[in-house]
Amino acid sequence: MHITSNIRNLEKFLTAFPWAGSQQLTEADLLENVAALPGSRAHVWDLVAAKVVAVGDTVTEDREGHERPLVLNELLIAPLVGRESSLGHSSVLPIEGIAVGSTIDYISTGGGLGISPDNPPGKGDPSKVQLLGLLRYADGQVAKAQDFAKDLPSADTLKPVIIVVGSKSDVGKTTVCIELLKSLAAAGRQVGVAKASGTAQRMEVEELAVHANEGLDTADAGMPTTYPPSQESDQWAESTHQKSLLALESNLRALSVANEVILVEFGGDLLSASVPEILEDPGRLNIVAVIMVAESATAAIGMETKLLRISPSYASISYYVAGPTATLRANRNRVERETRCAGCFDLWSKNDSRASQSQQEASTASLQILTRKLLEHCGLGPV
Structure with missing residues (x-):
């Protein structure tokens, strides 16, 4: 299971979803934990589970920041994102969301999924993933990227x-x-x-x-x-x-x-x-x-x-x-x-x-x- 690097508070994430830390997690195991409700759709910032179904020009990075290719059939957890890039692949998300089961694009190296409207000059199609389900808490609420910000100190006044x-x-x-x-x-x-x-x-x-x-x-x-x-x-x-x-x-x-x-x-x-x-x-x-x-x-x-x-x-x-x-x-x-x-x-x-x-x-x-x-x-x- 590849938990993308932009989910930064890994300890908090694994406390909420301990099954995601298993090294032996199979696709069947994953589907049990992200069972989709009828008509489920994912929206911007939602954390979703996905499977790589085609390896293209976009890559990922490990949790230390080292780039690596995506692997066919690799399971991953990442947020849905928008992006407007002049060099890389952009992402435009429909307001109504993206249906579970859809094939979408792996957009950003640090971890971000979406729908790319075009390929930038010199680049081919992005890698493709199938959206398998949404991560939900016990109360049914969908997990968001913002839920796993680092626990940071806070000064009363800003330095220059x-x-x-x-x-x-x-x-x-x-x-x-x-x-x-x-x-x-x-x-x-x-x-x-x-x-x-x-x-x-x-x-x-x-x-x-x-x-x-x-x-x-x-x-x-x-x-x-x-x-x-x-x-x-x-x-x-x-x-x-x-x-x-x-x-x-x-x-x-x-x-x-x-x-x-x-x-x-x-x-x-x-x-x-x-x-x-x-x-x-x-x-x-x-x-x-x-x-x-x-x-x-x-x-x-x-x-x-x-x-x-x-x-x-x-x-x-x-x-x-x-x-x-x-x-x-x-x-x-x-x-x-x-x-x-x-x-x-x-x-x-x-x-x-x-x-x-x-x-x-x-x-x-x-x-x-x-x-x-x-x-x-x-x-x-x-x-």
């Missing part, structure tokens, strides 16, 4: 938060985060890190957490994804946005217990995954600075426009530009000329063997300058 947002997926947000985490730690600061939006994948938060005091993502707070189920502005979308905001707030309060500053990476871009709704009130999240990671000067202009549309409050919060566009002086000049950003910083060239020595040195200096500025925004000076 620096957010990292991007113009698109894979633009370099994680690279920027890692550079900043290492630099802040080198400055003697206790730093927490959070992945705040998108589709949770254990390895992604672990990649950041190794450079921080501790790290959390949306699944730790019970949200395997922050995408609405239908990609429409409806009641389900509003509920998803609110749950996503509360999940991030929970993570920030947990990280505020033992850290001086919190770095938050938002997945994807500024257009979806509940990012606009989460960022509507920067004061609520104690956001003190913004790093916009953009692939071009035009993208940086668009990000600034969208950020200020989300909330005019960002006009009084320092925002900086980094990313691929900042590696060349001409691009930095364009960004600083065409936007009101507080600075454009090259964090790439320091690690580029093809960059000139002067570029590498300037990039190293840029990281140090940006780190000092961020610490000032956090009210923290040199140790």
Whole structure:
């Protein structure tokens, strides 16, 4: 039995459903424990039992975050999710739910099932699973992904938060985060890190957490994804946005217990995954600075426009530009000329063997300058 990695509180889960921990569980055993009521349908966030019936282009990960292929006839437990991805398979869930017995798609690596409307460029069909039944408690209530959030501590007040947002997926947000985490730690600061939006994948938060005091993502707070189920502005979308905001707030309060500053990476871009709704009130999240990671000067202009549309409050919060566009002086000049950003910083060239020595040195200096500025925004000076 494969219990997907985005069901993070495994101890609590196995206390509720001890049969799921059996290494000898057969399909017949599973069906006895998830017997479907007539007309049963699964909805977003419901935990369901399923069987792999076709292995396609989507894969899974073990509970430590290591990717592996799905196996034909493998039994698994995962939530139903919505997803709106520009790189991977998306998921659109019908409002009426999905009937038990249906064949649906394995959408996200960390564990998420749904219905993919199309294949992204360069990818084939996702892996297919048959929905065998819903997990129910003794009182008949369906188990939800949110039921198995981690038991996290909670500080009364939030520590300063620096957010990292991007113009698109894979633009370099994680690279920027890692550079900043290492630099802040080198400055003697206790730093927490959070992945705040998108589709949770254990390895992604672990990649950041190794450079921080501790790290959390949306699944730790019970949200395997922050995408609405239908990609429409409806009641389900509003509920998803609110749950996503509360999940991030929970993570920030947990990280505020033992850290001086919190770095938050938002997945994807500024257009979806509940990012606009989460960022509507920067004061609520104690956001003190913004790093916009953009692939071009035009993208940086668009990000600034969208950020200020989300909330005019960002006009009084320092925002900086980094990313691929900042590696060349001409691009930095364009960004600083065409936007009101507080600075454009090259964090790439320091690690580029093809960059000139002067570029590498300037990039190293840029990281140090940006780190000092961020610490000032956090009210923290040199140790």
